Amino acid sequence: MPEAAKSAVTSWAAADRSPPSAAAHRSNENAAPRVSGRLTLSLRSGIRAVDPLRFLGLIIFVLAWYALSFLFQPIILPPPQAVLFRLLADFWDAPNLSYYGVAEPNLYANLVYTAENVAIAVLCGAAIGVVSGLVSARVSIFRAIVDPIMTTAGTVPILVAAPFLLIWFGVGRASAVGLVIFYVTVIMYLFAQKAASNLNPIYEEFARTLGASPRRIIIDLLLPATVPEILGGLRIALAGAWGLEAISELLGSQEGMGKVLEVLAGATDPEGIMATLLLLGFVAISVDAVVAWAVARVTGWNAGLHSGGSQT
């Protein structure tokens, strides 16, 4: 009986997908395709996914930067090629960093440090946040207690919370990661709660009429059904975590991309700052693209169900 409930609900959810409307096809003429559930690895869809116009936009941006750099001194606006070369040169070895007390004087090691912290923070924060968020959507007492904590804490800007943590727990990995865990938890809590609350009660009612127990409902229904929205929130939390981690490190750390930024800022080195930011942004975007692809593969059944939601 539980198996019947599970497959009945999931197949019913899949049947919900309406056939593509004329309008959807029409809009495909002009717009690049949205991430569809079945991202086949065929060459045709690969070419469609890489939109030439978007790349043209990026090239125009770089060219505009190049042109602007002629109007200003390199100390104000370094040209793009200088920034790129600096990035490549400093990646493995940046002796100037060791003058300023950076533990590992190259970009690579600091990038790894930051990436590790982001990974730890996102995993821990997501675990705590998602579980408490899901529970809060179903147990209203829990929600009444935890909600005010989360929303008040969430509105504290990181720059206000950071000095406290630094003085209480000292400079080091713990306080930097701790801050980011904190914010990721709040974000994931809100997303999980919203996902569970928004879940159409009809699925649950249907499952109950088929005889599913509460435990079955949570495992076979609540968890899988909220996964798409939660994964969407995870992407957003991950994107923000890079910046938060950088700031945490900037304020009080001995290594990491944030520390590098702080050091270069103190040395008035815009070329270095831009190179570091470029690297950080590039890594964040690449990771995001991979996560987006993985999410699309996992939540293939969801394509078309939640149309019209906000997407990037």
Add this chain to the structure above:
Amino acid sequence: MNPPSNRMIELVHVQRDFRRADGQRVQAVVDVSFVIPEGQFVCLVGPSGCGKSTLLQMLAGLLPTSSGGIVVDDKEISGPGPERGVVFQKDSVFPWMRVIDNVEYGLKCRRVPAAERREIARSYLRQVGLSHVERAWPRELSGGMLKRVAIATVFANGGRVLMLDEPFSALDYVTRRQLQDVLLNLWSADKSGVRKTVLFVTHDVDEALALADRILVFRSGCQVDDIPVEKERPRSADSLLEPDMIAIKRKLLHHIGLDRPALPDAPAA
């Protein structure tokens, strides 16, 4: 005033292809040609996926043809326009405008002076029975009321052609019947000389029989039949049970594939 045109709407070898997400080509509309004289009420009938909605979208100018031409009132169409009004299946009433502002919208686009367009809008709201909700927000109205607003809007805007894409399919039976009457009343009360030419897409055979002068039947993207319906309107329940109407209904059901008993290996419609 021109004499009624014999070829108000003309389709010439119209075709429409789609490319599905997996790359396959799908032919939604295959080599369709027909002519509709002015003032005729035509129903496009067929099962789901037969291409009738796609055809309507092309006629409305919201979708380009893959090949073939569409001529309305001696002009080849190239996009949507007020001379071809559309009532959509979903709610198209703008939620951020009050009902009366919605009804005057088309007139406002053509810069009709405020007082005049108010009058026109009010008159049509009266004709669809919604004068009392003139200042309401759309979110306060039921599905049936919103459809009346949409119909009033399109009629208020003038235009010689009216297209409806399964407009009542999302509503309950009673509301559907009421709205059919509303539509017919507005259509026959048209004071501007010749009535509008109407194209009404539906999968409901009974609806087509109640409304149409002529039924074009579609299946798998092709037109398979062209059935004239010569019955006086309004058509009471009794008149729909007369032998000639039953014969037409039988023909329609046959085209849709609903007259055969459902055997496991019977070919699908």
Add this chain to the structure above:
Amino acid sequence: MRAAGQRIRDRWISLGVLAAIALLWQALSILFPVEAVPGEPMIAGWQVMFSKTLLSMADYWQGGLGVPSVSEGAPRTYLAAILSLLSHSFDTIVRLVCGLALGGVVGLALGLAVSWSAWSRRLVDLPVQFLRTLPLLAMVPLFQLWFGTYFIGKVLFVAYGIGVIVFAGTVNAVRNVPQIYIDNARSLGASKAMMYRTVILPGILPEMRSTLLLSLGTGWGAVLGAEYLGAQSGLGYIIVYAGQFAYLDRMSLVAIIFIVATSISYRAAGALTARMLEWAPDSQRA
């Protein structure tokens, strides 16, 4: 949908939780009378906050309005403390509002302009996405370099952070306007300009509301960041300055004021925009 009775009960529980946190704070301050620096407790109890700490705010008053400045030898008074808090809050808020206005207007205008044609939207997509990923606060040093520590520099920084968010949000919102409204408008005879004015602009309001609240949050963070790295006034300035001396009690007091200010601003923004959305069905108004 929870019953009204349940909601009232939940409200009481929420208040109780906040009270419990306050008590917990006090308990911790008694349990951990650790001092970062002699005379400066790590966790300042409420009695300390409202007496000594509040008075110490007077240190930041530069004088004027008939109340002399502490730095010139005058005693600390509550009046000076209140005045100083008001004046610093005012400075911070002014920077925030100017940045919000500038960034919001420019972001919205550019977003609408770019959305006019599908080509321009795809053209700017990648650069904007990249700019959005760059951690905003990490760019403070760049802005300082370009615009100095003047008022205009801080406002431009806040405007940049908000402009990027509003721009991306506007483009997204325009994309998400249901196609049926656009089709309907065109079928009724609307020109593209008319459609933009009467369909797109109202149609994006629900989503722009969320964008606005997000910008508000980012704006507060941005203005703090700008003050942290080069300002002579403002709430952020006090936190940093006090932080350098490990005056945790002062930092806590300003932090609380900050939280209260941001909460009020969220509520106010929410209420104001709710008025604009009176037509929207409840699902879009949350």
